[in-house]
Amino acid sequence: MDTDTYQDLVVRHKNLVHGYAYRMLGNREDARDVAQEVLIRLWENREKVIPDSGKAWLLRTTYRLCVDRTRRKKVRSEVFGDAVLDPVADVTPNPEKQSAAGELGRAIEAALGQLRKEDRTVVLLREVHHTSYEEIARILSQPLGTVKARLHRARIRLRRELVEAGVTP
Amino acid sequence: MNMTCDQAQAMIQERIDGQMVDGTERNAMELHLQSCDACRRFQADMLEIHEGLGSLPELEFPDDALEEVWDRTVRSPSRGASGHWRWMAAAAAVLMVALAGSWFGLFDTEPEYSPAEVARATVEARAALGLAGQALQRSQDVAMEKVLGGQVTPALSKITIGLPAVQSGNKRRTGA
Known part of the structure; x- marks a missing residue:
């Protein structure tokens, strides 16, 4: 991968990497660190990474670094509640998009934070980053059937969280 | 149904x-x-x-964070070499300096060094040894990561001593 291709991949996917890391970790500073590390690792591995599978490589690496960081720093999932909703809004530069997300979007964001890490990651990969079942299976190193089952369970939990929060989708 | x-x-x-x-x-x-x-x-x-x-909002990666990424990648002076090779080059450089030092030392029959020079040389030699040690450790770590990551097949797995040899069909026929 040459320098131009690397820069193109970074510009195209930097927000995806950052957003995924943020919603996995629930902490803006950690998300920024992880996103930077992922993008630097892409440069260090540029001779091995195939540009066409760049997005998958980035998501896979982000997932692994988030898991490592969660283990190391013992980032508690409880802090991923309402407290992170405002920072999400803060870093959204486009007010139109922000308002389009609406109340349901905010409620979903909060409910996502209540999910277990394993459930949250499949929902984020599938629903927010539009990753295929097969690619999620590769990213998480899990069988396809497990991924499907986990995704289905995670959505049901998400629905339950919304109902408990008094939000009827 | x-x-x-x-x-x-x-x-x-x-x-x-x-x-x-x-x-x-x-x-x-x-x-x-x-x-x-x-x-x-x-x-x-x-x-x-x-x-x-x-329709969840996209989270913008901050501009200053992106600048730091460019600084550490495409704008980095050592961007041509990967991390692994940079460490190898550093190790080689330290080794060259050490070898050159000992080579000249062989021909220096009557050294006239002041105590201060000897002290400074000792400190520098220690620093060089420290760097060489770090470089070696780093190279070992990188090699270990590659083995653990499955990028390299460890030579151990190729050893077949003591295992029953696999005979081809032709050989079996010839033997019979």
Whole structure:
């Protein structure tokens, strides 16, 4: 991968990497660190990474670094509640998009934070980053059937969280 | 074909994900939905959650963070070499300096060094040894990561001593 291709991949996917890391970790500073590390690792591995599978490589690496960081720093999932909703809004530069997300979007964001890490990651990969079942299976190193089952369970939990929060989708 | 609520709800999710659902199963699901309020509500909720997740705001990667990435990658002076090779080059450089020092030392029959020079040389030699040690450690770490990451097959796995030899079909025939 040459320098131009690397820069193109970074510009195209930097927000995806950052957003995924943020919603996995629930902490803006950690998300920024992880996103930077992922993008630097892409440069260090540029001779091995195939540009066409760049997005998958980035998501896979982000997932692994988030898991490592969660283990190391013992980032508690409880802090991923309402407290992170405002920072999400803060870093959204486009007010139109922000308002389009609406109340349901905010409620979903909060409910996502209540999910277990394993459930949250499949929902984020599938629903927010539009990753295929097969690619999620590769990213998480899990069988396809497990991924499907986990995704289905995670959505049901998400629905339950919304109902408990008094939000009827 | 009667369908349970669990089966119907799994199928509703697969349909939301754009998965192909078999015609017979789809008909059974539609039949189930006609008679099941709970699953109809489930389907409506799932569709709304799906749309809500799909329209979550994008989180912008801060500009200053991106600048730092460029500084450490494409703008870095050592951008041509990967981390591994940089460490190897540093190790080689330290080794060269050490060898050159000892080479000249052989021909220096009457050294006239002041105590201060000897002290400084000692400090520098220690620093060089420290760097060489770090470089070696780093190279070992990188090599170990590659082995553990499956990028390199360790030579150990190729050793077949003591294992029964695999005979080809031809040899077996010849032997018989």
